[in-house]
Amino acid sequence: MESEGNKELAEKLRLLLILQTYDQRIKQNRQRLESWPNLVRDLDTEMENLNKDLEKALKELNDTKFRRKELEAKINDMEVKIKKKYLQLYEVKSNKDYQQMLEEIDEMKAKKSKIEDQVLELMEQTEAMEVKVKEKKAFVASKQTAVKEAKKELQKEMETLKESLERLERERHNLSLQVDPNLLSLYTRLMELKGAALSPVIKGVCQLCHLSIPPQKFIELLRCQTLMSCPNCERIIYWGEDELFANID
Numbered sequence: 001m002e003s004e005g006n007k008e009l010a011e012k013l014r015l016l017l018i019l020q021t022y023d024q025r026i027k028q029n030r031q032r033l034e035s036w037p038n039l040v041r042d043l044d045t046e047m048e049n050l051n052k053d054l055e056k057a058l059k060e061l062n063d064t065k066f067r068r069k070e071l072e073a074k075i076n077d078m079e080v081k082i083k084k085k086y087l088q089l090y091e092v093k094s095n096k097d098y099q100q101m102l103e104e105i106d107e108m109k110a111k112k113s114k115i116e117d118q119v120l121e122l123m124e125q126t127e128a129m130e131v132k133v134k135e136k137k138a139f140v141a142s143k144q145t146a147v148k149e150a151k152k153e154l155q156k157e158m159e160t161l162k163e164s165l166e167r168l169e170r171e172r173h174n175l176s177l178q179v180d181p182n183l184l185s186l187y188t189r190l191m192e193l194k195g196a197a198l199s200p201v202i203k204g205v206c207q208l209c210h211l212s213i214p215p216q217k218f219i220e221l222l223r224c225q226t227l228m229s230c231p232n233c234e235r236i237i238y239w240g241e242d243e244l245f246a247n248i249d
């Protein structure tokens with residue numbers, strides 16, 4: 001049979017273990033809350049990049065259209081000039097001048113034809129670009145909806161998290177009032193140093209540093225008569241297979 005002393009220590013340890021579970025949960029919640037601005041920023045950055053990409057595609061499309069208009073204006077200009085030349089042919093007196101003018105007309109026609117080819121090429125490019133821009137616009141729109149939804153979900157999650165954090169901190173505070181002050185200050189120091197103040201020992205092994213506890217110490221631990229620390233990691237140890245410490249979370 002366990003003595004009253006054992007039960008008292010075991011109960012103290014159990015309380016401390018519950019406190020540790022609270023602290024770990026509080027820490028997790030805080031970390032998630034702290035990551036919130038980054039998560040929102042990532043979503044915004046993704047959207048900004050997609051919008052920039054769309055703007056770039058639109059600019060390329062407009063540039064191409066503008067270039068095409070420029071070339072078409074040039075073609076019109078050349079057509080007027082070629083017509084003028086044809087009319088001038090009637091005024092030419094010598095055969096030589098006539099031949100020279102014909103050559104000039106041919107040259108202009110060749111130039112014009114080259115520009116017309118360029119215009120055709122630009123038309124094809126414009127068509128392809130228009131398809132691409134349309135696709136990008138649709139993608140950005142669907143992404144925009146998804147991002148908006150994701151932000152809403154995130155906002156909801158964070159609000160729930162804030163509420164649960166407040167509740168956990170309140171409960172944690174009340175719990176800490178029940179813990180022996182000396183034990184609490186040891187616990188606090190260990191938590192700050194090691195992230196966890198208590199470690200279960202299972203089959204003679206400290207579960208947080210994985211060191212075997214000397215057999216004599218392990219027997220002592222089973223008796224649960226004095227507060228014990230792991231000889232290696234210095235955390236407060238308890239017998240992890242004791243039912244008293246089960247189902248704490």
Ligand SMILES: [Zn+2]
Nearest residue numbers: 206209230233
């Ligand atoms: Zn240890």
